[in-house]
Amino acid sequence: MRKTNVKKKVLSTLLLGSAILCTSCGPLNNKPAAENLNLALAGMDGSDGVSFEGASSLLLNGKPAPEASLYYGGSVAEHNKVSLYTVLPDRGTPRTAARGEKVTLKSSPAGTPAYYSKLEKNNGEWTLLSEKGSAQGDNPLPALNPIRQLDELENLEKKVTEEAGTARGTRVLRIELSEAESKRQLAAELQHQMDAIRPEGSTINLKTADKGLESLQLVWEQKNNELQQKLKQVSVKTVYYLKVDKKRNLPKSLTSSRKVSRPGVQTVSGSTVEEIYLTQVNFYGYR
Template structure:
């Protein structure tokens, strides 16, 4: 009887060992990757601060638009305060930039324009508290806030998988937004950008009351036209947004975040146009 019991026990263990690899593989395709993303986000929330450097560029028809490229760096402090500033392609600061304080907008011969902004999260919303004065609402750094990008990964509908072929000792998560989430994300960003440049009374040079009213009316009409054109293009575009999150396996913290967004739409001439917006940011110096 004991021999029979041992035999049955041995068979059960053998069956479990045979089945587990297959069930493990099935689970690994989805749930663990999503759980890893949650753990990484929790680790990021628990860190007091981090430094980062990144770059962003726009490609149209597969070709880079030179004036769209920007290199930037920054620091996160106290979980909800971020300072961002522009960098040169080699990682250095432009001649007139100073990391310790607000950067004036200065561009001498052969120099890159200097951008600076300081953001604070209040009541769940990121607000610009300080920035390059001459840029007004067009500061490109505000959209490059890496914490906002990571927050989007948490709240938006997505599919999370592990990227095959990752280097030994590293893990890369592939996060693709659903079509609806990708459109909603871009629509919200464009709305923020359009509202930032909306003409308001009192802006611009001081002129006679009648002249100023006419100028404001003309600017508002142009703004509304451009907003309508932008919304129409957005409604007709195919949007695909994919993130790649490289994870530091020892600390379960983000090491690199790459974000690719591709829009495909019909241009004015009826030809198909493809635009790809790419950002990549590296995190280091966690506190």
């Protein structure tokens, strides 16, 4: 009887010790998803450079808008300098849309303009050093800077979870922004685009202004007011998927899906007006 009690105590002690060891080791081997995100972002910050290729696409009520498709490549040098340029869609650029989205990024139509941009990060802000192939405010590449997108993820209001069933040696983090954050992000991007095309002399004196400039300014103000009104009516959902190399804690790919809908506005067929903007970029050649 005494031996049985001793065995039970030994067994209980072993089980308790095992539980304590698992508890202490668990966070090291199974870090919370948000912590894994921070490690991946730190890994990118610590690399000297990396190359990337990506694609973007727009769906309007489920139908692709070919004129909005864009394939691009680029590289990072000296931690904070990014070069981006458009590429042809036959260079192995990723075609699959956001994880879980049964959508394919369509090829750019023939005659798509060639763009080039070079940016540098100073004091936390990205500034445009040079660009080619576009009029002011027309170049889409600066907004597709994947390093800026990764930088932003750290401070956005979000929910981070880890996807199950990923390929061996990798993890996929699902990052969903709150609706308020999604709207703030969209509004900031659209306002930046509007500011880029604002006529020179935005603080013009209407009594002394050139008539042509005055007319352009009035048109810009009208369109900007319309934009602000539309932003109040939309519903926005933004989800990112970050694939990470477990061993090196480095991003392998970043995919995003932004769904914008206007519940009170319907098409002729009666369906809700909906836009889905998709981007995907693969990282390789870390230095």
